[in-house]
Amino acid sequence: MGAPGTDPVGRPTVRVDGVAKVTGAARFSSDEPLANPAFAYLVTSSIARGRIAGFRLNHASAVPGVLDILTYENVGRLAKPAPGPDGKPSTSTLEDARIWHDGQIIAIVVADTYEAARAAANLVEVDYTREVPSAGFGSAGAMTEPREAGPAGNPQRGDAAAVLATAPVRIDASYSTPPQHHNAMELFTTSCAWDGPQLTVYEPSQSMWGSKASTAGRLGLDPDQVRVVSRFVGGAFGSKGPNPRTAWVAIAAKRIGRPVKLVPTRDQGFTVATYRAETRHHVQLGATPDGRLVALTHEGWEVTSRPSGYNVAGVESTARMYACPNIATAVNITHADRNTPGFMRAPPDTPYMFALECAIDELAYALQMDPVEVRRVNDTQTDPVAGIPFSSRSLTQCFDQAAARFGWGSRSAEPRSMQDGDWLVGYGCATACYPSNVGPAAVRLSLSADGKAQVALAAHEIGTGAYTTVAIAAAQGLGLQVTEVTVTLGDSNLPPVAIAGGSNNATSTALVVAKACERVRSQLAQAAVTSPDSPFHGRDPASLRLENHALVGSNDARESLQDAVGRTGQRLEVYAENVPAGLPHGAMAELMQGKFAMLGGTARKDVTAYAFGAHFVELRIHRRTCEIRVARVVSAFAAGTIVNPLAAHSQYMGGVIWGLSSALLEATDLDTSAARYVNKNLADYLIPVNADVPSIEIIMVPERDTRVNPLGIKGIGEIGIVGMNAAVANAVFHATGKRVRDLPIRAEKLL
Amino acid sequence: MRPFAFQRAAGPEQAVHLGADSAQGQTDTPVQFLAGGTTLIDLMKLDVLRPQRLVDLRDALGSHRSIICDERGLHLGAFATMAAVAAHAGVLESYPVIAQSLALAASAQIRNMATLGGNVLQRTRCSYYRDTSWSACNKRLPGSGCAAITGFNRNHAVLGVGPNCISQYPGDFAVALVALEADVSLSGPHGVRRMPFSLLHSPLGEQPQIEHSLRAGEIITGFSIPPGAWTRRSLYLKVRDRSSYEFALASAAVAMALDGDMVRAVRIGLGGIAYRPWRSVEAEQRLTGRPLTEANAEAAAAAALAGAQTQRDNVYKPELARRTLVRALLQARLLPAAASGA
Numbered sequence A: 001m002g003a004p005g006t007d008p009v010g011r012p013t014v015r016v017d018g019v020a021k022v023t024g025a026a027r028f029s030s031d032e033p034l035a036n037p038a039f040a041y042l043v044t045s046s047i048a049r050g051r052i053a054g055f056r057l058n059h060a061s062a063v064p065g066v067l068d069i070l071t072y073e074n075v076g077r078l079a080k081p082a083p084g085p086d087g088k089p090s091t092s093t094l095e096d097a098r099i100w101h102d103g104q105i106i107a108i109v110v111a112d113t114y115e116a117a118r119a120a121a122n123l124v125e126v127d128y129t130r131e132v133p134s135a136g137f138g139s140a141g142a143m144t145e146p147r148e149a150g151p152a153g154n155p156q157r158g159d160a161a162a163v164l165a166t167a168p169v170r171i172d173a174s175y176s177t178p179p180q181h182h183n184a185m186e187l188f189t190t191s192c193a194w195d196g197p198q199l200t201v202y203e204p205s206q207s208m209w210g211s212k213a214s215t216a217g218r219l220g221l222d223p224d225q226v227r228v229v230s231r232f233v234g235g236a237f238g239s240k241g242p243n244p245r246t247a248w249v250a251i252a253a254k255r256i257g258r259p260v261k262l263v264p265t266r267d268q269g270f271t272v273a274t275y276r277a278e279t280r281h282h283v284q285l286g287a288t289p290d291g292r293l294v295a296l297t298h299e300g301w302e303v304t305s306r307p308s309g310y311n312v313a314g315v316e317s318t319a320r321m322y323a324c325p326n327i328a329t330a331v332n333i334t335h336a337d338r339n340t341p342g343f344m345r346a347p348p349d350t351p352y353m354f355a356l357e358c359a360i361d362e363l364a365y366a367l368q369m370d371p372v373e374v375r376r377v378n379d380t381q382t383d384p385v386a387g388i389p390f391s392s393r394s395l396t397q398c399f400d401q402a403a404a405r406f407g408w409g410s411r412s413a414e415p416r417s418m419q420d421g422d423w424l425v426g427y428g429c430a431t432a433c434y435p436s437n438v439g440p441a442a443v444r445l446s447l448s449a450d451g452k453a454q455v456a457l458a459a460h461e462i463g464t465g466a467y468t469t470v471a472i473a474a475a476q477g478l479g480l481q482v483t484e485v486t487v488t489l490g491d492s493n494l495p496p497v498a499i500a501g502g503s504n505n506a507t508s509t510a511l512v513v514a515k516a517c518e519r520v521r522s523q524l525a526q527a528a529v530t531s532p533d534s535p536f537h538g539r540d541p542a543s544l545r546l547e548n549h550a551l552v553g554s555n556d557a558r559e560s561l562q563d564a565v566g567r568t569g570q571r572l573e574v575y576a577e578n579v580p581a582g583l584p585h586g587a588m589a590e591l592m593q594g595k596f597a598m599l600g601g602t603a604r605k606d607v608t609a610y611a612f613g614a615h616f617v618e619l620r621i622h623r624r625t626c627e628i629r630v631a632r633v634v635s636a637f638a639a640g641t642i643v644n645p646l647a648a649h650s651q652y653m654g655g656v657i658w659g660l661s662s663a664l665l666e667a668t669d670l671d672t673s674a675a676r677y678v679n680k681n682l683a684d685y686l687i688p689v690n691a692d693v694p695s696i697e698i699i700m701v702p703e704r705d706t707r708v709n710p711l712g713i714k715g716i717g718e719i720g721i722v723g724m725n726a727a728v729a730n731a732v733f734h735a736t737g738k739r740v741r742d743l744p745i746r747a748e749k750l751l
Numbered sequence B: 001m002r003p004f005a006f007q008r009a010a011g012p013e014q015a016v017h018l019g020a021d022s023a024q025g026q027t028d029t030p031v032q033f034l035a036g037g038t039t040l041i042d043l044m045k046l047d048v049l050r051p052q053r054l055v056d057l058r059d060a061l062g063s064h065r066s067i068i069c070d071e072r073g074l075h076l077g078a079f080a081t082m083a084a085v086a087a088h089a090g091v092l093e094s095y096p097v098i099a100q101s102l103a104l105a106a107s108a109q110i111r112n113m114a115t116l117g118g119n120v121l122q123r124t125r126c127s128y129y130r131d132t133s134w135s136a137c138n139k140r141l142p143g144s145g146c147a148a149i150t151g152f153n154r155n156h157a158v159l160g161v162g163p164n165c166i167s168q169y170p171g172d173f174a175v176a177l178v179a180l181e182a183d184v185s186l187s188g189p190h191g192v193r194r195m196p197f198s199l200l201h202s203p204l205g206e207q208p209q210i211e212h213s214l215r216a217g218e219i220i221t222g223f224s225i226p227p228g229a230w231t232r233r234s235l236y237l238k239v240r241d242r243s244s245y246e247f248a249l250a251s252a253a254v255a256m257a258l259d260g261d262m263v264r265a266v267r268i269g270l271g272g273i274a275y276r277p278w279r280s281v282e283a284e285q286r287l288t289g290r291p292l293t294e295a296n297a298e299a300a301a302a303a304a305l306a307g308a309q310t311q312r313d314n315v316y317k318p319e320l321a322r323r324t325l326v327r328a329l330l331q332a333r334l335l336p337a338a339a340s341g342a
Helices: A018-023 A072-078 A114-122 A160-166 A208-219 A245-256 A266-272 A349-367 A371-377 A395-406 A466-478 A505-529 A561-566 A587-592 A645-664 A724-736 B012-018 B040-045 B082-086 B089-094 B096-103 B108-113 B116-120 B173-179 B281-287 B294-304 B317-334
Strands: A038-044 A050-056 A066-070 A105-111 A125-130 A143-146 A169-177 A190-195 A198-202 A226-229 A260-262 A279-287 A293-304 A327-335 A423-435 A441-448 A453-456 A485-488 A545-547 A550-552 A558-560 A571-578 A610-622 A628-638 A695-700 B005-008 B031-034 B053-056 B067-070 B073-077 B183-188 B191-196 B219-225 B234-239 B250-259 B262-271
Touching: A038 A114, A038 A245, A038 A266, A066 A072, A066 A114, A066 A245, A072 A245, A105 A114, A105 A245, A160 A279, A160 A293, A160 A327, A169 A349, A190 A245, A198 A208, A198 A245, A208 A226, A208 A245, A245 A260, A279 A349, A293 A349, A349 A371, A349 A423, A349 A724, A371 A395, A371 A423, A395 A423, A395 A610, A395 A628, A395 A695, A423 A628, A423 A724, A441 A505, A441 A561, A441 A587, A453 A466, A466 A485, A466 A505, A505 A545, A505 A550, A505 A561, A505 A571, A550 A561, A558 A561, A610 A645, A610 A724, A628 A645, A628 A724, A645 A695, A645 A724, B012 B053, B012 B183, B012 B219, B067 B089, B073 B089, B082 B096, B082 B108, B082 B116, B089 B096, B096 B173, B096 B234, B096 B250, B116 B173, B116 B219, B173 B250, B173 B262, B234 B317, B250 B317, B262 B281, B262 B294, B262 B317, B281 B294, B294 B317
Parallel strands: A038 A260, A198 A226, A293 A327, A453 A485, A628 A695, B005 B053, B031 B053
Antiparallel strands: A038 A105, A050 A125, A066 A105, A143 A327, A169 A279, A190 A198, A190 A260, A279 A293, A423 A610, A441 A453, A441 A571, A545 A550, A550 A558, A610 A628, B067 B073, B073 B219, B183 B191, B183 B219, B234 B250, B250 B262
């Protein structure tokens, strides 16, 4: 570490790729130049269940410029089925005639131009053998079963049912959240180019090594034959992992002997990728009159596709949120004729914490207690399920700081008691949380004698600032300025990094970069202490550190990098791997096979690791017409070491805005008789416009965590959105006296 | 989008001539006029509209963009952009309901491109109309049925609908025009003519695919709003889920002349709830000559929505529309007394 206040870690740092992004120089996947590309356009099913009886392709094939039309009939056997986001069986695309869901990829038209491919796709005629589809919860033919909970089972403790029956104060309520889609700015593009047996895939990816392995596996290739390039991703949010389309675009490119570029449309994105499925919840709370929880049950239901068992099971978090001696949880999945859902920020916690945090608010009103106080009296430093300590937990500090800033004390507790003219005013709050996860990673790092460093790893820039985070970590470890570090990422030819998900990336990449930097320091120190011309000759190499472009000893003796590095050559390059403590040694091998290798914050034996936060929201509801307009938000988070406070502020704020959106606007509307989505565009799928986004204040509560990992980083990618939907719903109750338990909350639910 | 021929008409006569097959807005019309393009191009990309020829009117009629506000009323050229009219000082002062109906519509980008003539002819936002993979839509495929009636219909119409179509007219400006008894000026193969704007949009009959009463080759050249003691005390209230860039769940255009609290004259249009731009003469009659009290406003709103027919997901609409109208009327009452003496 350098002198106080000069550390790159913790200093607000503008993004090293910011200029490239705002000037258009940043190359997103579909910007990658290809030699003589052809263009693909997807044909998707217009029914949700059945079989393809036949294609009539004569009109489409006759469009000038059409080169090929891929269907199950001509390419179905050329690729193995794509697994779902959980690595297990999922719906198919071009493998066979089966239709699993609305908007399934059933043909791909390839032509000389995008326009010709699109025109021809409109002329593909499909005959179906139709079957009656099931849309989701409550649909005839939908099948519900308990999820496969894994070896640990669903979180349980004590005897919740018995204690609930005699609890002095009880809450028993059901909640629901709708289907939602990520709708990242960047569409689900794929370009494929072959060079002999080598395939290059340009695709927005938050799991390049995963996509490489998946694509190779489906095409029967050696993974070394596949390179996935994803230098910048225009928003991922969980949606941009290995996916069914990649292999078919590769096959199309092979068949016509030209690179092929696919840019699906916005509406196709609703069905050819994943989404957040609708959920239902039953929560029961039992408490003492002074607000202490004595029992908590949370049962969830989630929709998935027919073949997939994918679920998010956020009871893993809700069971751990508050001190409670009796806990029972369960998660069920309902199979319907829908596309397979997947990760969406924050996969388990956004829907499940909505239910819990609304129930806690209901408990507060039942107790006539301040909702903040209910959370305070139930705060704990011990994971109530596992019985082990939290690595650190600053929930009460978050509530206290945010409440003070918000002016929570001026709230009049009675619902519908605050007004501003014709507008009812509501205050609400809720807890945010997210487990601190970490994955294995590898890196190649070099330091030149002229004081420049190069860092290369297959990390993912999905908008969160990965280039800068990695540069900060390297500058910290090498005693350089951030601008002296060049970061290369976004290419599966580089050393592997775990999937950019679950808030693990800053932690995982910083840990491996720190390890590589330590290796550089150690080698330079070793060379110095054995070199007669060094001021450190004969010293203990462990006493030397890299600081301000020099090797520095404990007595402030210095040796310039020119000398220290020059002694070993012009450039010292190291390769490092890091497998975080708690993961098996085989985790690195699994990562290299593209498997999901991560140590979850709830899977540790030593501690349970979570970041926490508190949201406060003020909103206004017109007393006649009931439009809901958010007036302001104050949110506080404590998430260990913050690598780049500037980026962290934006990330938190983005999460808060998405939480408002999730509470008030976002829902993918289903035609339940057809099991089809109907608002598949950004005019009808509502997300906030600028005018919907109020003043948002973010407080970063300092937190030093020595147990979560050696750098104390918890990760902040996901947490900003968690609980925001509940804070809004709780504010709606405060404003109106009406408890809306089903999202999104819109005017008609308040009339 | 399918291949099409693009022609730019050099003058009004050529435009009318080239557009002779423009018919009455049906999906299969072989020729479509292009003005701002903010609806047409979208629907062509969606493969809903499949014209073989586009006739670009900008050179021929682009000069029809005047905004004249004087003692004879308000005249708006059909090629004036939404943005230009919304920002016009005279409109803002004397016809606030017109300015607001435009300012609250669409997005800044669209308002800069979209023309008034195209705006009043914008198509419904019904998902089943806008997505050709749905096989039942009487507006798009005559006689095929209506998927919306049994489908997701949260924002479908409740007034002027029937078993063959429940689509909603999505615009705002037209609601203000119909309330203010505007005329529309037309240029066609048989010369120019003028008709009440209320006759432009066809009521739902046996042929939902026929959306308006324009004759083949006819082009909208302007709108004339007559002067009235009520135009200054006017407003457009739009209720929607988000604050901008969204169509109305319910909206109200109100204009009134008051004598103290007494309603001397009132004009009421309703949006977001009807098959076509909707004027409620019933509500106007309930208020005229009576004091503008909350009770009278509610009675007027009840009269306006008396014929509402709801579906599964839009049951809330009549109540929301009533409340929207009441709120609009009471807000208009509070506006400062205008120079016209109202």
